[in-house]
Amino acid sequence: MNVLELSEQEIVRRNSLAELRKMGIEPYPAEEYVVTGHTKEIKENFKDDAEPREVRIAGRIMSRRIMGKASFMELQDSEGRIQVYISRDDLCPGEDKDTYNIFFKKLLDIGDIVGIEGFVFRTQMGEITVHAKNIKMLSKSLRPLPIVKMKDGKAYDAFEDPELRYRQRYVDLIVNDGIKDIFLQRATVLRTLRSVLDEAGYTEVETPTLQSIAGGASARPFITHFNALDVDMYMRIATELYLKRLIVGGFEGVYEIGKNFRNEGMDRNHNPEFTCMELYVQYKDYNWMMAFTEKLLETVCIAVNGSTERKVGDNVISFKAPYRRLPILDAIKEKTGFDCNGKSEEEIRAFCLEKGLEVDETFGKGKLIDELFGEFCEGTFIQPTFITDYPVEMSPLTKMHRSKPGLTERFELMVNGKELANAYSELNDPIDQEERFVEQMRLADKGDDEAMIIDKDFLRALQYGMPPTSGIGIGIDRLVMLMTGQTTIQEVLFFPQMRPEKVVKRDQEDAYTELGIPAEWVAPLQKAGYLTVDSLDGANPGKVHQEICGLNKKFKLGLTNPSVDNVAAWIDAVKK
Secondary structure, eight states, rough: GGGGOOOHHHHHHHHHHHHHTTTTTOSSSSSOOOOOOHHHHHHHHHTTTTTOOEEEEEEEEEEEEOOOOOEEEEEEOOOOOEEEEEEEEHHOOOOHHHHHIIIIIIIHHHHTTTEEEEEEEEEEEOOOEEEEEEEEEEEEESSOOOOOOOTTTTTEEEEOOHHHHHTTHHHHHHHHHHHHHHHHHHHHHHHHHHHHHTTTTTTEEOOOOOESSSSSSSSSEEEEETTTEEEEEESOOHHHHHHHHHHHTTTSSEEEEEEEEEEOBBBBTTTTTEEEEEEEEOOHHHHHHHHHHHHHHHHHHHHHHSSSEEEETTEEEEOOOOOEEEHHHHHHHHHSOOOOOOOOOHHHHHHHHHHHOOOOTTTHHHHHHHHHHHHGGGOOOOEEEEEEEGGGGOOOBBBBBSTTTTTBBBEEEEEEEEEEEEEEEBOOOOOHHHHHHHHHHHHTTTTTTTOOOOHHHHHHHHHHHHOEEEEEEEHHOOOOOOOOTTGGGGGGGGSSSOOOOOOOOOHHHHHTTTOOOOGHHHHHHHHTOSSSSGGGGGGOOHHHHHHHHHHHHHHHOOOOOHHHHHHHHHHHHHHH
């Protein structure tokens, strides 16, 4: 990397790196550094009247206060931060004081990772502190961290830009308090889910991510190519059809927590790659699943928050069972006054158009009802609410309702205005299932790119006989949002999908050399802001000359300075 591509601080740090090696200090040592304590437990276990505890800690330097022969620094490890006291004469008991005067004071930077060996004590200011007897370099940081500075109650240089935070999550985790806690709570959510499902006797399984048919949901898939078989494959949009094959195979209950992929939009509630938990249990129905889901979410909320309530934005949401149950057609009637029950596809489409919804002839009855619900109902359900009994057109994998013709035994759980879970009494009639798939293909022919494809192997599995089964899918990312009080999905994903980084246009070296500009002066010109040859057009030769010669001197490049006339000739060549 050319030195001119670095910031001044980066250059200083690389020079420090070289100096460390000259002193015989390896900035990236290979050997294990044995840690005997962490910041949180050191503070919790400290007793003023006990013998001083000897510790070895390791972490990142987050701040320093150098005061002549003694200094303080703040060290951050995986659990938190602790103050470290460094005395020159304790660190360097002999005549040689280089470890303190050069290594510590001049060659260490904020962001460096070090090991500290010493003992724990309490300062006169009352702060629990580690008195360092030895410092070991563990990793040199070559990029400066954004360090928040406070003045008159106002924060400066805070790392708050969402785009930067999500793109550089590693920095976000280092410098912003509370971010790591969100992901520790996410781990608690997953751990609790697994614990409840395992205790119920259900088996965690893994099914293919690459699938020959994108089935189990209505969504647009990502398509890839499998070279070995020379066939197109799909990233899975759901785990459903494979899990139900396992129920056919004799498992009492199976669940999978894994990634699904849907080639759709990104917003505050959607990421094209998301985590879902799907559960299928034999000899159960959707009424049983509603009761099980209530208790499951109540248990998760208590595990994460210590109670059944969680504040999300302006709303306090209670996950205490039981939850309201409301048929979808009743919900639409409640919010719009329009009763979809018994209405034809044309009548429902006419009402949608009357209400200003963008629908057309490709929208079947189910999709029209879905549009009405999404527009007028979904966002109004803040407290957990089971929306039940969906029309058959919206539910191609669901058993027909036992007492309501044209409807199915399906529910979606709405929380804070968004869908959190989707569940069925699973369709296990292979003939009915095949007819539903055929209807989905008819919708696809009309232009619905989210309609399901017929999965003939799944139909074959059903023909062997699947027990009555209830299944559910819960969006883990949305569940974590609710349990941690976050309002955007990006806050609960370590690395959410992002648009490509914007790259400033920069001409290649040969674009300059073709104009007669020596190759060694291309980097100084670009450092001075002339990133393209066109940017030199109309430039003042004297100004350009001053800028690049200044850089030559400042960065000790050792180049022979051109004359102003030389620079003028470069600029004239651009005009031609």
